[in-house]
Amino acid sequence: MVSGAVELIIRHQSAFDEMHMDIVAVCSGDRRRKLCFCSGRDDTNLVSQRLLDLRSALAGVRNFEPTDALLVDLFPVLAALPNLVRLTLIIKARAAREFWWDMPSHLSRIPNHCPGLLWIVISVVGDRQHSPPDSQDASALLAQLESIAHVDLPDILVKGFSSCTCAACRNPHSTAFPLPLRNERRAGARSRTMRDFDDSRLRARVTRDYESVVRDITRAEEMKSFVDAVMITAVGTVRELLSEVNQQSFMGRIPSEVLAACFAYLPWESLIRASHVCQSWRAAALSAPPLWSHIAPWSHCTPWLLRMALSRAGARPLDLKVDICAPITPEDLYAAIAPYSRQIRYLAWHCDQPTSPWEFPAPVMEAFCSSSTQTLTESFLGGCAGRLRCLYLQRVHLPDSCPAISTVTDLNVVLTPFNEDESPSNLCRLWDLFPHLEWLQILAITRPYSHMLPSGRAPASLRELSLECMSTDYDLMPHYLAWDNGNLNHVSLRQYADTRPDLARMARGAVKPAVKHASDKSRTRVMFEHPAGVTRSINISGIGIGNTAALLEAVQPNFSTVRSAMVSHVALEPLAGVLAALPEIEQLVVHIVPKTADEPTYPNPDPHAFVWTPLAFLADLARTMRRLRAIPLHVWCGGCRRPTFADADDARALIAQLCSLPRDLPPIEIQGFPAEEVSSVDLTGLNVRFDVAATVGELTLHERKEGYYPF
Structure with a gap:
C-alpha cells in the first residue's frame, strides 16, 4: 500500500x-x-x-x-x-x-x-x-x-x-x-x-528596494538575516499602522481600566490570548497585575508561559495551580516557580511524579496542596516558620523537625499508598510536628500501616477530626478514643461493616441522634448531636439497617435526654424499637429522598422517583411515642444526578399516602416544596401544612469541612 x-x-x-x-x-x-x-x-x-x-x-x-x-x-x-x-x-x-x-x-x-x-x-x-x-x-x-x-x-x-x-x-x-x-x-x-x-505597484516598489539592498549580499547567512529583518519590519510597520486605526475605533477608545475589568472574568488561557490581540489590549492586560495573581491553567503549560504570567503579577501575592504532564518535567516548572517563591500565597501542585523538596523560601505562603508524594525536609519552604496554615497532601515523608509546618492548622494527608511498592506516610510524630492543628483529615487508613499513625492525646488545639478507613476489618474507634483531647467539636469516622464499633462514647450525652440510610448496600451514617453544637458521626459501608439498629440498642441508656431525632424514611420500621424507647422525644424529623422500590441506587438518576409507602409506619410509631408533638417531613431531591425540587405531582402522591394514616397523628409539617408547586394541593381534613420558606438539605448534623481550594 x-x-x-x-x-x-x-x-x-x-x-x-x-x-x-x-x-x-x-x-x-x-x-x-x-x-x-x-x-x-x-x-x-x-x-x-x-x-x-x-x-x-x-x-x-x-x-x-x-x-x-x-x-x-x-x-x-x-x-x-x-x-x-x-x-x-x-x-x-x-x-x-x-x-x-x-x-x-x-x-x-x-x-x-x-x-x-x-x-x-x-x-x-x-x-x-x-x-x-x-x-x-x-x-x-x-x-x-x-x-x-x-x-x-x-x-x-x-x-x-x-x-x-x-x-x-x-x-x-x-x-x-x-x-x-x-x-x-x-x-x-x-x-x-x-x-x-492590485498589488502590482507595491510589488514593483518592493522589487526595487530589494535589488538595491541585496546586490552587495554574497553569503547565505547575510541573506537570511536580511529576509528576517524584512519580515519583522514589514509586519511590525503594518501592526503600528493598524494600531493607529484601532485607536480611533470604538474598541480603541475603551479605557484600559474598563478593559482590565472585563479581562478579570476570563479564564487564564483566554487572558493570555487577550494580551496578544493588539497593543491597547496588551497594555490594558499588563497594566493590571491583579489579573496575573491568580494563575490556574486548565491543562499543563510550558515553563516559558508560566514565567511570562508570573512576571506580569508585579509584587502581588500569587495563587498558583500547576498541572504537569509529559514531556514537561517537574524540575522545569519548579525552576520557573522558584524565583517567585516569596510571592506565592497558595500553591496547588498536581503531578504524578516525584518532585523537588520545595526548599525555596516562601514567607507569605498560606496553603500548599500536592497530589504527589512529598518528602519534606527541615529546610521545607526555607526552613523558617511563616504563614503556612493549610497543608493538603497525598502521601508524605515527614522529617524529625520542620519549622515551616509548625504553624499549620489544617492538615489533610493520605496514609496508605496506591502502589504496593511505595511506602506509607510516616505520621507517628504528627502531634510534635503540628502543635497547632485545628482540623485533621487522614484518608486511606489500613490495618497493615496503622502503626504509622500517632499515639497519645492530640494537641489541645484540635477541634475537628475526620478519619477514613480502607481495610474492611479495621475499626477506627480506638484511634478516636486515644486522640480525644476533650476539645473536639466534630468527629467523623468512615469505615466498613466487618467490624462492630462501640458507639457508647459518641452517644453519651447526645440530645439528638440521626440515621441516614438509603439501602443495605450503601453507607449508613449514624450521627449524634451534643450540647453547644458538638457532633459525632460514623459512616459504615454495607452494615445494613438491621445491624445499625442493634448498635443503637446497645447504647440506648445514653439517650435519656434526647428530645429530637432525624431518620431516613426507609429506616422508620427497622428503627422502630430504638425510636419507641426514647422516653423524652418530642420531635421526629423524617428525611425523604428519591429511591426506586427495586433498585438501591443512590443518588437516584430520577429526581422524582419517590417511594412514599414507608411513611405508613408513622401510625405505629405515633402510638408508642406518646410525647411526640411534631413530625416534620423533609423532602429533598438535591442529591440526585439532576438536582431539582419536588413538584406538584410529588406533593399529591405524598398527600395521598398521608390520607391513609389516622387523623390523630401529631401535626405534620412538609418542607422542600416550592410555593408554586403546592398552591393547589388540597389539605382539607388533614393535620398537615406545607412550610415553603424552610430550606431542606442533606440529612446531616454538621457540614464536614472541606479543604480550601481557590481554583
Missing part, C-alpha cells in the same frame, strides 16, 4: 470510546491509497511500529502530514524517512474554536529526528459550526512558537488564518522569532476578508 509513496497522511480522532485512524499514501500522479480502521483502544504505538517495519517502502516520502495529537508518538517514523523535506501538522479545533496549543512545544525535538527537514507547515483548522481561527488564536499559537525561538528549526509556515488576522496578531514587543504567518488559499480563490487589491 505505501510502496512508492511520496506523501504520507495520517488522520486520527477519538469518539465514543473508539479511535478512528485514516492512513493515506499519495504516489506520483496524485494516485492515492487509503486505509481506514477503528479500534476500541488507542493503537497509535502499534501503527508507528508497523510503519517502522515498512521503512524501506517509505524511503521516497518527501511530505509527512499527521494530526498534532500524533506528533510525539510518530517521532520514530519521522527519523526513518531519509528524504523527508516537509512536515505538515494539522491542528484542529476541539469544539467551538477551542484549540490545544501544546503541540508547538514538541517541535523543539524535530532537529534531533529530521536533520534534513526544510519546511514545517502548521495548518490550523476550525470546526465547521463556528467562525474560523481569529487573531486571538494566532497570538496564542505565536506565543507557543516564540517559546522555542532558541531552537534551530526549519522555516515554519502557518496556514489557516486570514490576511487581516496575520497582520494583527504580531506582538510588537517581541522580535525573537521572525515567523511568517500566511493564509494559503486554493489557486484562483477570491479572498473574502478584503476587497480586490
